[in-house]
Amino acid sequence: MxxxxxxxxxxxxxxxxxxxxxxxxxxxxxxxxxxxxxxxxxDGGEGTMAVLATALGGSFREVSVRDPLGRLVPAKLALVDAGRTAVVEMAAASGLLRLSATERNPLETHTLGTGDLLRAALDLGVERIVLGIGGSATNDGGMGMLCALGARFLDARGHDLAPAGRNLALVRGVDFSGLDPRLVHTHIEVICDVDNPLLGPQGATRVYGPQKGASEAELSTLEEGMRHYAAQLQRCCPRDIVHSAGAGAAGGLGAACIFLGASLRPGMEVIAELVxxxxxxxxxxxxxxxxxxxxxxxxxxxxxxxxxxxxxxxxxxxxxxxxxxxxxxxxxxxxxxxxxxxxxxxxxxxxxxxxxxxxxxxxxxxxxxxxxxxxxxxxxxxx
Incomplete structure (x- = not known):
């Protein structure tokens, strides 16, 4: 048997x-x-990277990334498929596990570290990135990830804005001319097991903001900021980044991934194929x-x-x-x-x-x- x-x-x-x-x-x-x-x-959450590396005979690489508050920390990514595919968990850089309970504050946290991980994968010459986006500590709409990959978000005076939930409403201009050109030639698959849109009662902020430390007043600030930020992104993207299923995943990181041309798929579906x-x-x-x-x-x-x-x-x-x-x-x-x-x-x-x-x-x-x-x-x- x-x-x-x-x-x-x-x-x-x-x-x-x-x-x-x-x-x-x-x-x-x-x-x-x-x-x-x-x-x-x-299924795309905790342990996905280790599971795939074990099942496919992969290896790990440790890199330095920024945590949700900008501190440098070590994080791992996995290489499988003879080094052609990188498996990345955003939580390794931008997850709640990186913060103490008193540090949770989605007005201040960001996804710069997730961008650091993606850039490290690109540096390794991969053709495909599988990105799990569960367990986030952030509500920045992926602003940090995009900044780490070369995007710029500008305020009314043309000054660069630091990525953070509190700055979403201040975005008055965007500059994607410096976005890493290797992204065009890299297939990104996002493991996403929620179908929340970006905005509204079932959106990123209202559903997941409280577990990341947001008060009721902060939820309103973040929601309005996300609405404004989304409008800026949408002008530069042919795909619907507001209403698409999964756009609200990981504090809006799903929307930024859609902007990059990524496909959002159920975690179990992707993993079942890989193994x-x-x-x-x-x-x-x-x-x-x-x-x-x-x-x-x-x-x-x-x-x-x-x-x-x-x-x-x-x-x-x-x-x-x-x-x-x-x-x-x-x-x-x-x-x-x-x-x-x-x-x-x-x-x-x-x-x-x-x-x-x-x-x-x-x-x-x-x-x-x-x-x-x-x-x-x-x-x-x-x-």
Missing amino acids: RILIAPDHFKGSMRAHEVAEIIRKALNWHVPGIHCELLPLA DLEGRIAASDLVITGEGRVDEQTLRGKTVAGVLRLARKQRKPVIVIAGRVRDKDKVAQKLGATALFTTLSDALPDAEIGAHAAADLARTAASVAAVLQLGRQVRSGRD
Whole structure:
């Protein structure tokens, strides 16, 4: 029996490769003679770069970038496909993980570091950049990223504006003559798992501004600034950067990526193509996938849903292992997995999940193995 073990990470407790290894050990221990292929996955968020580098035999490069407040910090990008493709996570430079809780301020934060990462990828001579834009700490509409790539934003007196949310409303002129010419010859794919437009109640500011530290008054300032900034960008772009799905992702970074000619695609779709997930599923007899929490959001294109979709296409059974499942009966029915196992007791406080996660997963994986072994015995008895 060939089993493909293709989980996402269990947020806050285990990375995807740790999850896969724990499941493999349990299966090999309890079901002798099986072959397990490990394929840790991600959907474009945290861990995407490491997952792709591992799956595709890539390598990492460390570069110096500016964090959301302009401090120089080290960050990594991955090279895959014989160095022709760079995988970049904007969060490595411009993410909330770079700030303390008291430093969150979308009026001041910027995406200069994301531009630094893209420029570093261009310096390495890549033909393609895959950019994940989850986990941002910014609401600058990608102004910082564009500045780092050679754009200039000018105030009413023709002076350069520093990229920041507070300066969006001050933009009176733009100069893209210095934009890095290598961008024209580089295909950029943006992994974007939200479909928010740039402006309005479902836009970048109103939906995501609060988690980045914006007060109600600051939200109004940022929204008006974004509206003004977007109008300036739109004059120079044939594509719709305001209403396009995903334009509001990462504090409007999606809009700036559209301006650069990038395509915005669901993360799981891009990653599945890169690692040939469908081909690996076709070569297996059973697929085991999972993530820390399975709920209605899972059904909207996250890793587990993507694996299930491709497995149904190949008519392969799938076992899902989740930390917890919200509305289990309802979600399980919609999910359409062959079997669904949970690792955590509903009575376990969230604060204790990390300490128990690995042991609980190992115990659940052993239960899965016991079921598989029982199935073998039943089939053997029939034969």
